[in-house]
Amino acid sequence: MIKLLSHLKPYRIAVTCVLVFVFLQTLSDLYLPTLLADIVDKGVMYADTHYIWRIGGFMLIVALGGTLCSVGASYLSAKAAGGFGRDLRSRLFAHVEKFSLNEFDKIGTASLITRTTNDITQVQMVLTMMMRVLVMAPLMCFGGIIMALSRDVKLSFVIIAIVPVIALVILFISKRTIPLFGIQQKRLDRLNLVLREHLTGIRVIRAFNRTQHEQSRYTTANGELTDTAMRVNRMMAAMMPVMMLIINCASIAIIWFGGIRIDHGGMEVGDLMAFIQYAWQIMFALMFASMMFVMVPRASASAARIQEVLDMQPNIEDPANRAASSGQQAKGSVEFRDVSFRYPGAEMTALTNISFKASPGEVTAIIGGTGSGKSTMLNLIPRFYDTSEGAVLIDGVDVREMTQQALRETIGLVPQKAMLFTGSVTDNIRFGREEATDEEVRHAAAIAQASEFIERMPEGYQSVISQGGTNVSGGQKQRLSIARALVRKPLIYLFDDSFSALDFKTDAKLRAALRPETTEATVIIVAQRVSTVMDADRIIVLDDGQIAGMGTHRELLDNNAVYREIVMSQLSEEEIA
Numbered sequence: 001m002i003k004l005l006s007h008l009k010p011y012r013i014a015v016t017c018v019l020v021f022v023f024l025q026t027l028s029d030l031y032l033p034t035l036l037a038d039i040v041d042k043g044v045m046y047a048d049t050h051y052i053w054r055i056g057g058f059m060l061i062v063a064l065g066g067t068l069c070s071v072g073a074s075y076l077s078a079k080a081a082g083g084f085g086r087d088l089r090s091r092l093f094a095h096v097e098k099f100s101l102n103e104f105d106k107i108g109t110a111s112l113i114t115r116t117t118n119d120i121t122q123v124q125m126v127l128t129m130m131m132r133v134l135v136m137a138p139l140m141c142f143g144g145i146i147m148a149l150s151r152d153v154k155l156s157f158v159i160i161a162i163v164p165v166i167a168l169v170i171l172f173i174s175k176r177t178i179p180l181f182g183i184q185q186k187r188l189d190r191l192n193l194v195l196r197e198h199l200t201g202i203r204v205i206r207a208f209n210r211t212q213h214e215q216s217r218y219t220t221a222n223g224e225l226t227d228t229a230m231r232v233n234r235m236m237a238a239m240m241p242v243m244m245l246i247i248n249c250a251s252i253a254i255i256w257f258g259g260i261r262i263d264h265g266g267m268e269v270g271d272l273m274a275f276i277q278y279a280w281q282i283m284f285a286l287m288f289a290s291m292m293f294v295m296v297p298r299a300s301a302s303a304a305r306i307q308e309v310l311d312m313q314p315n316i317e318d319p320a321n322r323a324a325s326s327g328q329q330a331k332g333s334v335e336f337r338d339v340s341f342r343y344p345g346a347e348m349t350a351l352t353n354i355s356f357k358a359s360p361g362e363v364t365a366i367i368g369g370t371g372s373g374k375s376t377m378l379n380l381i382p383r384f385y386d387t388s389e390g391a392v393l394i395d396g397v398d399v400r401e402m403t404q405q406a407l408r409e410t411i412g413l414v415p416q417k418a419m420l421f422t423g424s425v426t427d428n429i430r431f432g433r434e435e436a437t438d439e440e441v442r443h444a445a446a447i448a449q450a451s452e453f454i455e456r457m458p459e460g461y462q463s464v465i466s467q468g469g470t471n472v473s474g475g476q477k478q479r480l481s482i483a484r485a486l487v488r489k490p491l492i493y494l495f496d497d498s499f500s501a502l503d504f505k506t507d508a509k510l511r512a513a514l515r516p517e518t519t520e521a522t523v524i525i526v527a528q529r530v531s532t533v534m535d536a537d538r539i540i541v542l543d544d545g546q547i548a549g550m551g552t553h554r555e556l557l558d559n560n561a562v563y564r565e566i567v568m569s570q571l572s573e574e575e576i577a
């Protein structure tokens with residue numbers, strides 16, 4: 001929590017003003033009962049109307065000053081805490097953006113969302129309160145005790161006897177609630193995860209009639225969160241009445257003993273009135289402090305979750321010393337040099353001793369069964385993950401020696417799962433290169449065989465793609481993501497099973513249109529279909545993370561059993577011949 005509070009630095013002037021304002025407001029609160037006692041003892045008792053008007057007017061000015069300070073403190077504390085929350089959210093977002101896929105896998109997307117939203121709000125809320133209570137509670141409590149002592153020492157024993165009782169109640173409640181806050185945030189994570197899966201997978205859930213199962217999963221997560229929240233809130237709710245009971249008992253005791261002291265002539269009526277007000281102020285100060293005792297641990301649990309993300313160092317970072325440019329123009333050749341890769345925490349390697357070179361102007365295809373490591377191979381080129389052994393080189397330079405920005409500028413990736421963003425068709429294609437002209441956008445769409453369906457859309461290129469691209473078909477989505485990569489005109493094209501949702505005819509047409517566009521680029525295509533890879537200059541056959549064969553279609557057909565098996569399962573005898 002303390003570490004996070006360092007983000008308040010830019011708001012130190014506002015925070016100082018809040019502390020000063022709260023200090024002044026508390027002084028005015030402490031001064032008012034004394035003035036009241038004076039009015040009663042010196043004005044009312046002696047029927048001195050002039051005195052009552054004079055001190056009454058002064059009281060009004062003190063109260064007004066206190067109110068102004070209170071308004072100022074509220075305004076500035078809300079402003080500082082709001083700014084703190086905004087800055088922290090931006091900082092967290094910027095930090096998470098640097099994460100490699102490893103860190104995303106570790107924390108989980110749902111938890112990252114909760115941490116960036118709800119956890120920061122918790123800290124922000126407590127901060128707003130803390131700025132006031134931090135000064136007000138001790139000042140009011142000790143100031144109240146001193147003022148009460150100055151009014152009547154003997155009667156002050158009532159207050160001194162009550163304070164430990166209140167302290168015990170606070171201790172009892174906070175000991176029970178603190179552990180529950182961490183659990184509550186975890187349960188909120190879980191609820192977000194279930195909700196997220198439910199909303200993104202709604203089609204599958206309905207198709208498999210799993211709505212009821214999902215509902216019960218949601219109900220369980222919701223119930224668990226409610227349970228914890230109820231337990232916490234029950235205790236918090238009990239705190240207020242218990243405190244009020246103690247304060248009222250203390251008031252009765254003060255009036256009882258105070259009455260006796262007045263009867264004996266040891267105390268004045270005005271003093272007793274002031275005394276009661278001080279007693280209430282002390283109790284309220286303790287109550288605010290107790291609320292902080294309960295809220296700070298909750299915010300600390302949230303702060304720890306935020307700090308955990310901020311402390312997490314992305315395990316893929318730009319090199320301190322960038323590789324010196326060879327002076328030659330970048331061409332985009334890709335080389336895997338004895339590459340092995342194991343996912344963090346996995347027992348088996350996903351790739352073992354992979355070596356090959358793909359040069360500009362060539363099409364390299366990777367084929368293999370599901371889970372054989374094809375996507376993993378592609379993910380190593382833009383450095384989504386780093387190799388465990390060996391190196392991936394672009395134009396002879398290890399990708400770890402390049403900045404991620406420079407590396408990714410050379411790449412046009414079409415991912416296995418087409419991903420579109422909310423915005424128009426043009427916006428989505430231009431995502432590949434912001435400065436692309438309308439002409440270039442249309443050209444890319446034409447090569448990707450997308451112009452026909454785009455022009456059929458009600459507003460053509462300006463038609464809006466809804467969230468997650470739900471208003472276009474799977475094949476259309478794939479074609480738009482291909483257009484997005486094409487408009488970038490990169491040196492290296494990575495197609496990760498990008499033609500799978502296209503029919504054979506469109507697949508063939510697209511690849512034919514692609515050829516003249518990519519004559520100078522290095523093209524790497526991952527595919528399941530033999531027909532997609534047949535014409536490639538080099539086909540890599542991947543089997544269980546290892547290269548089982550490499551060559552042209554003809555060569556592999558003649559001397560590679562794994563490839564022949566794949567081909568036999570897909571093509572007829574005539575097609576093979």
Ligand SMILES: Nc1ncnc2c1ncn2[C@@H]1O[C@H](COP(=O)(O)OP(=O)(O)OP(=O)(O)O)[C@@H](O)[C@H]1O
Binds near residue numbers: 344350372374375416
């Ligand atoms: N994030 C991950 N963490 C741990 N293991 C993973 C991860 N992603 C993939 N794997 C494992 O690595 C292996 C290779 O997966 P990869 O996705 O590269 O296969 P693929 O050949 O592309 O399969 P497909 O054709 O089905 O897409 C698989 O055994 C898979 O279970």
